[in-house]
Amino acid sequence: MNYSKGEMIATRKAYGNALVRLFPKYPSIVVLDGETSNSTYADLFAKTYPKNYFEMFIAEQNMVGVAMGLARRGKIPFISTFAAFFTRAFDQIRMAQYAKTNIKFVGSHAGVSIGEDGFSQMGLEDLAMFRVIIGSVVLYPSDGVSTEKLVEESVKHFGNVYLRTTRKETPVIYKNNEQFPIGGSKVLRKSQKDVMTIVAAGIALHEALEAYEMLKKSNIFVRVIDLYSIKPLDLASLKKAAEETKAIITVEDHHLEGGLGEAVCAALSQTGAKIYALAVKKMPKSGKPQELLDYEEIGSDAIVRKVHENISR
Numbered sequence: 001m002n003y004s005k006g007e008m009i010a011t012r013k014a015y016g017n018a019l020v021r022l023f024p025k026y027p028s029i030v031v032l033d034g035e036t037s038n039s040t041y042a043d044l045f046a047k048t049y050p051k052n053y054f055e056m057f058i059a060e061q062n063m064v065g066v067a068m069g070l071a072r073r074g075k076i077p078f079i080s081t082f083a084a085f086f087t088r089a090f091d092q093i094r095m096a097q098y099a100k101t102n103i104k105f106v107g108s109h110a111g112v113s114i115g116e117d118g119f120s121q122m123g124l125e126d127l128a129m130f131r132v133i134i135g136s137v138v139l140y141p142s143d144g145v146s147t148e149k150l151v152e153e154s155v156k157h158f159g160n161v162y163l164r165t166t167r168k169e170t171p172v173i174y175k176n177n178e179q180f181p182i183g184g185s186k187v188l189r190k191s192q193k194d195v196m197t198i199v200a201a202g203i204a205l206h207e208a209l210e211a212y213e214m215l216k217k218s219n220i221f222v223r224v225i226d227l228y229s230i231k232p233l234d235l236a237s238l239k240k241a242a243e244e245t246k247a248i249i250t251v252e253d254h255h256l257e258g259g260l261g262e263a264v265c266a267a268l269s270q271t272g273a274k275i276y277a278l279a280v281k282k283m284p285k286s287g288k289p290q291e292l293l294d295y296e297e298i299g300s301d302a303i304v305r306k307v308h309e310n311i312s313r
Contacts, residue, residue, distance in 0.1 A: 003144040003172040011202070012108040012165040014147035016041025019078060020048050021148070026155050030070055032056050032063050034081035040108045040165070042080045060085050064092035064103070071101040076155055083107025083123020083164060090129060096160055097134045104154045105130065108165045111253030112284045112292040113203045115168070119284040123164075128258020130162035131231050137161040137182055138231040140201040140260075145174040146228055153182050166203050168289050173209070185234035189224040196307055197223040197241040199264055200251040201230065204298055208251055211303035222307060230260050233267050242273035249306055251278045251298055276306060 001017045003009065019042070023029050032054045037043035046053040056063035060081055067077040086093065086107055096103055110123040130138050137157060141147040147165065154161040173188070180186075188205075189212050200208040208224050215222055223241055227234070242248060248268070250261035261277030268275060280296045293299040 001144070001148055002176050005172050005175070007144065007172045008169040009144040009172065010166060010169045011141050011143065011147040012039070012167060013041045014144035015080070015106055015151060015163070015165050016044035018148040018151035019045040022152055022155060023049055023052065026076060028074060028076045029155065030054065030075045030077050032067055032077055032079040034058055034060050034063050034085060036081050036108070039082070040080040040106065060089040061092050064089045064096065067103045068092070068096055068099055068101050071103050072099070076102060076104065078104045078106060080106040080108065082121055083110040083126040084121055086126060087129065093129070093133065097136070101160060102158050103160050105160070105162045106165060107162065109167045110164045111166070111203060112280055112296055113166060113168050113253050113289045115289040115292060116286055118286040122284055124255045124280055124284070125258070126162070126164060127230060127254050127260065131258060131263065133160060135159055136231060137229075139182070139228060140164045140230055141228055142202050142205040142226055143170055143172045143174060145172055145176055145178055146180050149178065149180040150228065153180060157182055164202060168203060170203065170206050180228060183229050183232040183234060185229065185237045186226040187223065187237065188226055189222065191221045193221040194223040194245045195220060195311060197225060197245045197248045198251060198303060199225045199227050199238070199241070199248055199260070201227045201260055203253050203293075204251040207293060207298065207300045208303060210300035211307070214300060214304050215307060220307065220311070227260060227264070230263055233263060235267050238264060238267055239271060242268055242271050247274035247276060247310055249276045249278060249303065251303060253280065253293070253298060255280050276310070278302060278306060
């Protein structure tokens with residue numbers, strides 16, 4: 001699938017597109033969904049390759065158990081549902097690590113940016129849940145290109161992978177030939193004048209890029225890093241940013257505990273780097289996506305405020 005820069009597409013739809021594109025190359029792929037396929041876009045695969053699709057209905061525990069069996073039989077199962085609903089199956093997910101299985105978990109509708117669906121549907125604990133699994137890989141793409149590339153990286157990697165997708169459409173920011181190795185990151189904005197570094201992923205990355213433009217108008221320059229691989233982390237790029245700028249601000253549409261910010265803090269704990277974490281810290285509400293990002297202080301305005309606050313110090 002080729003995307004044009006600036007094209008608006010939700011990463012959840014790019015996930016469905018990727019499955020359809022990749023199956024002929026990787027015929028061991030099977031897709032399971034918990035009766036959310038029209039929202040996760042697993043239905044694109046189901047319509048194209050119905051014999052390799054399994055509707056598991058609202059039974060996430062069973063879905064993970066079946067995926068374990070399929071993986072042990074040599075298949076590459078992709079299992080999808082709303083990120084929040086994977087919490088129901090944590091016992092099975094936990095056991096998958098001991099079975100040394102090869103499952104690709106895909107959680108859509110992550111964070112407060114899902115908007116009007118409300119707090120019961122918001123995946124805000126999922127990064128923490130999957131980061132704690134032994135040997136797991138945790139990926140969080142921000143646009144259509146990075147999603148497609150990370151789905152393929154997930155296929156090629158043997159082991160349990162979590163891919164976090166977003167409900168809201170976001171603009172394509174990468175060229176189609178960009179590579180996204182597991183354990184990497186992308187430095188999207190950089191100059192010799194950078195005073196701080198903003199580290200983000202997914203929906204928050206677009207807020208960070210908007211904040212960059214706002215700060216630039218005031219002749220304030222910041223580095224922006226897309227930390228699409230949350231586990232494992234690109235430690236070299238993070239250390240370099242910590243050395244070359246005065247502080248790091250992490251931004252994420254996830255609870256503070258166990259998310260991207262804590263991963264960065266742990267990785268840089270021995271460096272003495274100043275790190276400020278913007279995350280979902282208030283009880284979420286129902287509302288428009290941008291309203292909720294601003295309410296939780298993870299939108300572009302909040303990022304700009306945090307930069308100014310630290311400069312003034």
